[in-house]
Every structure is written in structure tokens, then in C-alpha cells.
Amino acid sequence: MPVIKTEHLTHLYSVGTPFEKAAIQDVNLEISQGEFVGVIGHTGSGKSTLIQHFNGLLKPTAGKIFLDGKDIWENKSEIRAVRFHVGLVFQYPEYQLFEETVYKDISFGPKNMGLKEDEIDARVREAAALVGLKPEVLEKSPFELSGGQKRRVAIAGVIAMEPKVLILDEPTAGLDPRGRDMILGEIQQYHQEKKNTILLVSHSMEDIAKYATKVLVMNQAQVYAYDTVEAVFSRVEELRALGLGVPQITRVFYQLKQDGMNIETNVYSVKRAKQLILEKLGKGGDAQ
Template identity: 60%
Template sequence: MPILEIKNLTHTYGVGTPFRRSAVEDVSFAVEQGEFLGLIGHTGSGKSTLIQHFNGLLRPTGGQVLLEGKDIWAEPKKIRAIRFQVGLVFQYPEYQLFEETVYKDISFGPKNQGKTGDALDHAVREAARLVGLRDEQLEKSPFELSGGQKRRVALAGVLAMEPKVLVLDEPTAGLDPAGRENLMANIREYHRNKGTTVILVSHSMDEIARNADRVLVLKAARILMSGTPAEVFARAEELLSAGLDVPQITRVAMALRNRGVPIDPAVYTVEALEKQLLALKRGGAPC
């Protein structure tokens, strides 16, 4: 049974007004336990509307959201419990920090979950450790920290609730290259060690290419493509005509094919392209 299943989901804004518009239309897919799913689509494709359904912030105007096989809206009064199970980290989450100390800020979620005493302390420290915050930083004001560190605090606040599904909306936007790589390494490690399902929304094709097991591409409220990164990026021309980017290496591979160099369309990383080129040079068949 998939951990999260979206069935024929439709969300229409402004029903009964002249501004009626479907941001998500008849979208269906399933996410397996422990999967790392990438979600791509440019601004206005319906990504943000879609992910706000995963933990019941928005209620579908049509279709269902199933968490572990159960419709999350079966009992609307219990929707709060769903929010602890599906953790949503918004864009620029550092703007949502509010407490006096980092420790208090991280503990807000688990405290509301009903955790107290040692269990609460453990959850906070474990989450802080996962995002690479040091013990002495826990007593600081979150507002004294750098942008990248603030973002870690906000992420830890969600991890401390130990969600079954972690949804990240552009977690690395605005960070420098080293900051981006560090944060993604933390998320990968968390995913690997805890086996938590991760859904990553990103504009960066390179980030999706490096991290996701499977990629969903949204366009104009619908799913345009779904598959492994290799399958999706092999359809580079389609992605480009949909106004999306492709990894830079995919562009190089395309340009090489145009020059008659037989590069496998599924190649999208530097390592894979290097390997194929070295094999070609040796006169061997591309692997």
C-alpha cells in the first residue's frame, strides 16, 4: 500500500465567481513508503496548490487524498492529526521563526503534538542534530543566525514532529552553492537513516536529478510526465517546449547527439556522461 495516494484530485479556486480557475485538475499518483519523489513545474503549474492538499491545508474540490489508505477528509475534525504525519516545509521557512531561542522554536511542533519532558527534549535535539545545528546554537535567538542556519532551524521544527512524509517546497532557494549542497546532504542523510518518504519541490533540475528516485512534472494543473530522472530527462525537448529547464549535462548530451555522437538520451549527470565518453573514446560500445 502506498503511503500517500492522490486520486483524481481537482482544486478549483473561486467557484461561483468570474475568477474560477482550476489550479489542479484530475491529478492521480501514488507515493511509496521511503520514496524520494521530485516535483517539477514552473510557477503557476499548480505545484503549491497540490502540496497543500498532502496535509489537509486545502480540501480537494474533487477527488481524494489517501494517507496509508485512509481518506484524510473522512473525519474532518481529525485533520489536525494529519498535519503531524505529513510535514510541510514552505518556501523561505525562516520567515516563520518566532520564538526567543532556537530550542523553543524547534519544540513548538512536538509540544503541540503532546510531547513533554525527555521525549520532547530528545525530539528537539535529534532534529537539531539532523540538520547540523550545534548544541550551543540551541540557546541563541534564531534571529542572530545566518540565513542558511535559520532555514535549518525551520526545517528542524518540522523534523522534530517526526512526520511520515516530509514535503519540502524549494528548500535551497536563495542559498549559496555550498549552503545548497550542505542542506541537501542533511536531507539525503535524514531520508536514508529514517526511511521517511520525502517529496521535494524544486526549480533546480540539477537538484532533482541528483536526489530524486522518481520525478513528476506538472504543467498547467496536470501531470505532464512521471518516471525516473533518466526517463524524464530523456524527453528533454518536451521539457524545454513546456518552458522548463533541463540539467545542463542533458543540454550537452543533446548537442553531442546533434553532432552525431551516440550518447544515450538517459544521461543527465556529469559522471554518466564522462563514463560514456570515455567508453566511446576507447572504441567500446556505450554502456
């Protein structure tokens, strides 16, 4: 059974005015448990609107969303519980920090869940460790940390709720390459440890190819494609037409093929590229 399923999900903005516009239109999706989904699409393609439906922050104009087979809007008063199961980390989440200490801020979510003190304590420490925050940081004020550290605190605040589905909206926007790799690495590690479902919105095709198992392509308020990384990134021309593109390394191989070289184009990581090139050069054995 899929963990998240949508049926004809539609969301209109400014209903009943001349400015009425569909942010998402007739979206039918099934996301399986344990998947690491990369979400790509243009600004304004409906990504953010879609993910805010998954945890009930936005109410659909039409259609349904199922979490573990249960319609999340069936009982309106239980919508808060849905938010504990589907954790959402917004863009630039460091701007939502407000507590006196890092510890208190991370515990805001678990506290809202009504957990016991010792359970909260365990979760806060575990979440902080997962995102690479040292124990001594916990007693500091979040406002004296660096930008990257603040973001880790904010992500830990959502992870501490131990959601079944974790959605991250461009968690690496504005970070330096090293900070980006570290945060994504931590998220991947978390995914492998907890075997939960992750949705990662990103503009970096390289990151998507590196971490995701599936790719969801949004275009003009609709799902353009939802498939494995290989299947999606093999549609180079289509993605280009959408203005999205494919990972750089895939582009290189695609161009080589266009230029007449007999080579595969399903290459999404530098590691695989190296292996293929060495094979081509007749040194396949050394690649490993």
C-alpha cells in the same frame, strides 16, 4: 500500498465568480513509501496547491486524498493529526520562526503533538543534529542567526515531528551554492537514515537529478508525468516545450547526439558523464 494517493483531486479558486480557475484538475497520483520525489513545474502549474493538499492545509473542491489508504478528510477533527504525519516546509521557512530560542522553536511542532518532555528533548536534539546545527546554537535566539542557519532551524522544526512524509517547497531558494548543497545533502542523509518519503519542489533540474528517485512534472494544473528520473529526463523535447528543460549535462549529451555522435543521452550527473566520455575515449577502465 502507496503512502499518498489521490483520486480525481481538483481544487478551484474563487468558486462561483467569473475568476474561477482550476489550480489543480483531476490529479491521480500514487506515491510509494520511501520514495524521494522531485516535483518540477512552472510557476502557477499547481505544485504549491498540490502539496498543500497532502497535509490537509487546503481542502479539495472535488476528489480524495488518501494517507496510508485512509481518506484524510473522512473525519474533519483529525486533520491536525494528518499534519503531523505529513510535514510541510514552506518556501522561505525562516520567516515563520517566532520563539526566544532555537530550542523552543524546534520544539513547537513536537509540543503541539502532545509528546512528553523527554521525548521532545530527544527529538529536538536529533533534528538539530540532522540539519547540522551545533548544540550551542540551540540556546541562541533564532533572530541572531544567519539566513542559512535560520532556514536549518525551520527545517528542523518540521523534521522534529518525525513525519512519514516530508515535503519541502524550494528549500534552497535564495541560498548560496554551498549552503544549497549542504542542506540538500542533509535532507538526503535524513532520507537514507529514516527511510521515509520525501517530496522536493525545485527549479533546479540538476538537484532533482542528483537526489530524487522519481520526478513529478506538473503542467497547467495537471500531472504531466510521474516516473523515474531516467524516464522523465529522456523526454528532452517535451520538457523543453513545457519550458522546463533537463539538467545541463543531459543537454550537452543530447546536443552531441544531435550533432551525429554515437552516444547515450541518459546522463544526469557529471560523474556519469565523465565515465561515459572516458569509455568513448577508450579508457573505460580508468573511470572508476
